[in-house]
Amino acid sequence: MPFNTIKLFLVVLFAFACVQVKAQSVVCNGSLGDPVFKLDFGSGQGYGAPLGSAITDFTYVQACPEDGQYTIVNTTNINVNNGFGNCHPEGWQVVTHDHTGNTNGYMMLVNASQDPKKFFTYKISAGTLCQNTKYEFSAWVFNLIFQAHAGPGVHEPDITFIITNANGEKTTYDTGEIPASSDPEDWRRYGMLFSTGSGNNEITIEMINNAPGLNGNDLMLDDIEFRPCGPTMPVGFTNVDDNATKDVCFGESKNFTLVSNVGNDYTDTRLQWQKQNATGTWEDLPGKTDRQLDVSIQGNTPVGVYEYRLAAAEGNNINSPTCRTYSQALTINVDAYLDKPSISAPPVCEGDALTLTANAPGAVSYEWTGPGVTADNKAQNPLVIDNATVAANGDYQVKVFSAGDCSTPSDKVRATVNLKPVIPVITPAPICKGSITILNETTPNAKSYSWLPVTGLSDPTSGSPAAKPAETTTYTVTVTSNEGCIATQTVTVTVKPAPEVSINPQKKIFEGQSVVLDAQASNADTYLWSPADGLDDPTKQNPVASPTDDITYTLKATSGIGCGSAFTSVFVRVYKKIVIPTTFSPNGDGLNDNWDIEALSTYPQCSLNVFNRNGQKVYASTGYDKPWNGAYKGYVLPSGTYYYVIDLKSGAPLLSGWVLIVH
Known part of the structure; x- marks a missing residue:
């Protein structure tokens, strides 16, 4: 059947x-x-x-x-x-x-x-x-x-x-x-x-x-x-442990020795080597009945798969296909060379990835040579060189390998890494509000310029636009080279408005004291106070003033780039030093008859009150144009100690103490 x-x-x-x-x-x-x-x-x-x-x-x-x-x-x-x-x-x-x-x-x-x-x-x-x-x-x-x-x-x-x-x-x-x-x-x-x-x-x-x-x-x-x-029949190339497929490139000549180690199951072991033909049928190799088979692959051996196996049987049973047993097949591949690969290598700009792609149908591995090839990337396809520099410029070649490890080299291809534009760093001088400055970016090999933001620019596509920003502005210029590489740079235009200055309009000190003229100023570069009397440095923004009399100081704050000047003034009130005698003798002898308080008359708003030891007010005045003669209600007060309180009305602390009337 x-x-x-x-x-x-x-x-x-x-x-x-x-x-x-x-x-x-x-x-x-x-x-x-x-x-x-x-x-x-x-x-x-x-x-x-x-x-x-x-x-x-x-x-x-x-x-x-x-x-x-x-x-x-x-x-x-x-x-x-x-x-x-x-x-x-x-x-x-x-x-x-x-x-x-x-x-x-x-x-x-x-x-x-x-x-x-x-x-x-x-x-x-x-x-x-x-x-x-x-x-x-x-x-x-x-x-x-x-x-x-x-x-x-x-x-x-x-x-x-x-x-x-x-x-x-x-x-x-x-x-x-x-x-x-x-x-x-x-x-x-x-x-x-x-x-x-x-x-x-x-x-x-x-x-x-x-x-x-x-x-x-x-x-x-x-x-x-x-x-x-x-029986067990391990077979291999030269030794039975090596039964991996062998590859030969077309045109090469190689010799192989196929060996076996047949077990002792039969009393009369007979062997026969076979080869598989093109239709997949196994055919006996005449006379090849030993444990070893020599196979020669010549340069003109056609491309293809060549398989061999060993048959074994008991005695004459070797002549019957239904009695034989077989080893595993040993394979020799005669491999064709691949077509010469082509390489695409588009130019790139420095800092970008340089990519070279080999077009090689059937390739199973690659081996690149060239300036940017390293041990890590030489087997890649495509070959990718990250963050490429001009050091990667040059000729590249790739060998492609077939499944049988047959190599075919490509022609050399030149790869180009173009430099990015080198944009000079410029720092324009500050300008006054409403003024114009020229942003002169002259970049070698520049094909085009693009400025952002466009606010205040005469031409955002020019290499040297006129800039008139209303406030301090940082512009970014993008420059494209003739090769299409791009770089950027920033330029800051500082806009200075007119100077502004202010100060509390009044200061108060006592004679012999000092005060800082704490003017607040912006957008000013030089300062000048006038008059200079009593000032430690009239060119400082905040000089120390030590006037002996009331005075008005005026500050002129000026822009160093010609954006104008601003003025402010401060009045310094100088209160005189008060000297209060501790005794006087209102006896009509013409000597020390009055309580003469030195400089109190310079405080016209001051108030003076004198009390006896019982707390009774015996004298009061506003201002002190006429000194007290020791009288109360037209009568001279008796000798004794009296107490006073003086309010200068200047914001200074109250003055208090005692005075002795002596007759």
């Missing part, structure tokens, strides 16, 4: 068990041969074809199968009640592809029968198998039951594989319970080993489910294989 028409049907029935048991799968731990048969159910859209009645007596349906039914599908989301949805969503997981991940790959979806029974039989006839050869039988199985749905009363699949030879001798393997899982990718591979022995080259394969149906025991099945199993 042709392999692509072999049909396999697996039924899993339910068992009443609470404990899940995972059986140890018995698989080949050596090398495997090409499948004697392989059943993967094919691929396509919709439902796959039914299996033959010689394979199973279960019923094929193009719908969600019920007990004792099966279907061939690529997903459990199949037609249900004339719509699409998951089969038995109350208990089955959603499976959307076969175990290889192919969304079109068909699988066998089985809903178990109620009674355990044999569900698969296949006979491999004499002439297909070889004597004294070990084979592996395996299949991929997926338990459809949700892990959360598993438990008491729900039965997991449990399958027995039976292989019977022509003498009726049986070899069996039991998977044990195949556990439920919460992972929709949890496909599991189960297998067994079988040896034909001497004179036995015909077998029958059977599969029996050991679990009852009705509740659980439902599954998906995929990729069933029967393959020769032989």
Whole structure:
């Protein structure tokens, strides 16, 4: 029977068990041969074809199968009640592809029968198998039951594989319970080993489910294989530990030695090296039957993939493809050189990123050379040089490498980093409000200027605009060079208004005291007080004044850049020093008859009150133009001590004390 028409049907029935048991799968731990048969159910859209009645007596349906039914599908989301949805969503997981991940790959979806029974039989006839050869039988199985749905009363699949030879001798393997899982990718591979022995080259394969149906025991099945199993056969280039793909660039010549280390499973080990041809078919290399193979790649060897493997078998079985096992393939790639890459390198301005891009379809790596290339960026594409300076100017080249490490160099390309404009720093002299100054920014290689803000400027696109701001203003000029590079600079125009000055208009001091003329001034650069009498420095803004008499001072505050002058005045009142005698004798002898208080007459608003020791006021005056003669109501007061209080009405503290009248 042709392999692509072999049909396999697996039924899993339910068992009443609470404990899940995972059986140890018995698989080949050596090398495997090409499948004697392989059943993967094919691929396509919709439902796959039914299996033959010689394979199973279960019923094929193009719908969600019920007990004792099966279907061939690529997903459990199949037609249900004339719509699409998951089969038995109350208990089955959603499976959307076969175990290889192919969304079109068909699988066998089985809903178990109620009674355990044999569900698969296949006979491999004499002439297909070889004597004294070990084979592996395996299949991929997926338990459809949700892990959360598993438990008491729900039965997991449990399958027995039976292989019977022509003498009726049986070899069996039991998977044990195949556990439920919460992972929709949890496909599991189960297998067994079988040896034909001497004179036995015909077998029958059977599969029996050991679990009852009705509740659980439902599954998906995929990729069933029967393959020769032989010794371990590690192979490599020069040594068996080096089996990585080797690359040769077209036009190069290289020699390789392929070596092997074949195990001792056979009593008469025979070997044969093979090479895969252009159609993907493996062909024997005549006479290459040693453990070592020499392979020579010449300069004219066409571009392509060259694969080699070693076959092994027992004695003359080496002549039968169904008896051989094979090593892994060793690969030599003859790689074409890539087309010469082109490089784009637009000019940039200093401080920007210089970017060079290699256009090289198929390149897997890059190696740059040039002034701005470093160990960190030489393998980049695009090559990016951040904050580029003119030191990065120059020729650049890139080697591009194919997947086989074949390098192709580009032509050299010149990269240019242009200088930004160098804008001179200017500091205009301060101007008076209403005046004009010229902002003369003469920048070499300048293509255009742009000033902001535009307020007060005659032409904001000129290199030398006239500026007449109403107040101090900082302008920013943006200069663009002929190469399109941009720089900025700031210029501050200081506007000085006319001077302003002020002072409290009156100061008061006593004779012999000093006072600071604390004038407040703005926008003034020079000061001059007049008259200069009594001033420590008439050119100071706040001189110290020590006048001996009342005086008015006038300040002239002047702008140093010609923005005018301002004036203010202050009157300084100088109170004379008061000298109060402590005794006088009003006896009419013409000597010291009056109480003469020196300088009191200079305080015309002052008040003077005199009291006797009983507190009786005996004298009072406003001003002191006429001294007191010691009389009270026309009578001379008797000798004794009298008390006075003087208020100068100048803001000064009261003066008080005593005076003695002596006759």
